Amino acid sequence: MTKWFDTNYHYLVPEFKENQEFKLYALKAVREFEEAKAMGIHTRPVLLGPVSYLLSGRMVDGAASVLTLLPLLLPVYEAILDKLAEAGADWIQMDEPCLVLDRAEDVAAAVHKTYKQLSSVDSRWKIQLTTYFGGITNYLNDIVNCPIDGLHVDLVRAPEQLDQVLEIIRPDQQLSLGVINGRNIWRSDLGIFIPMIEKAITKLGENNVIISSSCSLLHVPFGLEEETELDEEIKSWLCFAKEKMDEIVLLGKVGTQGKSVIADELTKRQAAVQFRRKSEKVNQLRIKERGRKVTARMLARNAPFNERKKMQQEKFRLPLLPTTTIGSFPQTQSVRLKRRDLKSGKLNQEAYQQFLKEETRKCIAFQEEIGLDVLVHGEFERTDMVEYFGEHLDGFVFTKNGWVQSYGSRCVKPPIIYGDVERKEPMTVAWSSFAQSLTKKPMKGMLTGPVTILQWSFVRDDQPRKDTCQQIALAIRDEVADLERAGIHVIQIDEPALREGLPLKKTEWPAYLKWGVDCFRLASAGVKNETQIHTHMCYGDFEDILDAIAAMDADVISIEASRSDMVLLTAFGEFKYPNDIGPGVYDIHSPLVPEKEAIINRMKKAMAVMAVEQLWINPDCGVKTRNWPEVNDALHNMVAAAKELRGQIKISG
Ligand code: GLN
Ligand code: ZN
Secondary structure, rough: OOOOOOOOOOOOOEEOOOOOOOOOOOOHHEEEEHHHHHHHOOOOOOOEOHHHHOOOOOOOOOOOHHHHHHHHOOOOOOOHEEEEEHOOOOOOEEEEEEHHOOOOOHHHHHHHHHHHHHOOOOOOOEEEEOOOOHHHHHHHHHHHHOOOOOOEEOOOOOOOHHHHHHHHOOOEEEEEEEEOOOOEEEOOOHHHHHHOHHHHOOHOOOOEEEEEOOOOOHHOOOOOOOOOOOOHHHHHHOOOOOHHHHHHHHHHHHHHHHHHHHHHHHHHHHHHHHHHHHOOOOHHHHHHHHHHHHHHHHOOOOOOHHHHHHHHHHHHOOOOOEEEEEOOOOOOHHHHHHHHHHHHHOOOHHHHHHHHHHHHHHHHHHHHHHHOOOOOOOOOOOOOOOHHOOEEEEEEEOOOOEEEEEEEEEEOOOOOOEEEEOOOOOOOOOOOOOHHHHHOOOEEEEEEOHHHHHHOOOOOOOOHHHHHHHHHHHHHHHHHHHHHHHOEEEEEEEOOOOOOOOOOOHHHHHHHHHHHHHHHHHHHHOOOOOEEEEEOOOOOOHHHHHOOOOOOOEEEEEEEOOOOOOHEEEEEEHHHHOOOOEEOOOOOOOOOOOHHHHHHHHHHHHHHOOOOOOOOOOOOOOOOOOHHHHHHHHHHHHHHHHHHHHHHHHHHH
16 A cells, blocks of 8 residues: 555555556446436546556566556556447546656656557547646646647646646647645635636637646545534635635636626635735744744754764663564554543543553553563554644644545544644653653653654645744654653654655655754754654655655664565665664554564564664554554564574574
């Protein structure tokens, strides 16, 4: 499973083999077209284009490019287009978001071949080639030269591409202007789109210009009407899918009736946007001032890693290959039921807190019993690793029903960051201190990192994302300082979303990584040398951002590695990653309990490429979604594997 471009939507990566056979198997698109038609609605069916489809997958054997399969795949697309046309479809949308990535010659050739084959003057359907999540100027010539009938461009992420597109598009081609942001939840200042729409109409005529959202509305919540508990002012700034459609319809009137009919409405909307930008709810001078005062000194630990490591060894006296977990322990049915009872009023706050304490106590006793070296409190008080922090921070609001599909029927409810962010009060200190009071072993304080909090929220659009991220980083820095003061001297700051936040175009990577890493450093570097900072990452390939990971300068990083069977570690080894690292030794997404031998083998692979003194042993990620018997067996085996390896190392000594 992986994420769809830079969204939080997941899909199963198709796995192809050489000479892969493709067959038309599912007719969902046809059935849905027919279902709508029966209701009197003529729709434009949407298919993922063949080139993006192939590029979303991978070859399991051999080194051939997935694009070599194109000739085998195209007949299947022809067949489905045929069926759609038979059912009465005329326009068919083919999504090719791969065209917003960096240019590759084989992709350009594949696109050309595909659309030449699928679309011809006498074909029974019309193709709208749809692109989103960025600009397509890298491929513009290839695209317009194909016999496609229409093109959709994202003018939210890449408004500057419009001029080039208009220059090159043929007058008989239809252009769909993606002007309403499908990736965010703010009302638009609709007026700024009028010149764009007018320009397009001048070139193509009103019948050949379509007004649309920048991308699918899958990435925003459904509608605002259920949000009865939101602050009225903040609610008036928001725009979910249903409200975005109103915006689209309104802008559509420019073409059909001229802009004067919506002039009043435009003025009103512009005023609302201006009002939000100036609102005191949004802007706090004190917070902005603090951001301006951040210095380079605040981003660096006092001593370099090798010196810190000695001091930390002295302090914690951990064995070789220390064992730990990533933070969460099973969020069982009973934990979720208690939370529900609290919400419905069946359980009072005090009883709920008592219950959480009991769970934490049991979790710590369990970790002591199986012999882990660095313990965690279990995160039972957290519904979600971002929501929990957002609830303790100024500048965040939460919806009741702002769900966004993340995979299949699974959804997430991202917080909304509407204003300057500041910590209201300590967020985790009470839980971590309570947990530490129950054990003599080091208790790891657990925090979510600034980039991850940013990445998994809907973020305000009136200041650069990096400024918002810096404010979150300062809030986390305050929390880190309070934890340290309270005697929590191992602190983990999770950044699982650092990788997925990477811009789609490589040229934009360095700037993003610079501020992302700086924010992590700002959050973490205020501690004493003896305090051990951990970070954690998962979901993705990290080979291409090792510089950035090293620049974070966490004392220890735990990282998902088991699914790639430790090959990731080779990259860390070759890079000569300087700090300590805990490669995940088993996949927590699977109910399978790893055998001790399998863990030993994995660690031996790690030891072949990294110094044993650098290595920790831990699972791939938190075990929130697993049940206790699985966790019990898996961690037992993990600790046993660590002990056996330590014994072997002593003997060979
Ligand atoms: N500390 C978190 C947990 O264990 C990390 C989750 C994540 O990386 N996604 O649940
Ligand atoms: Zn993780």
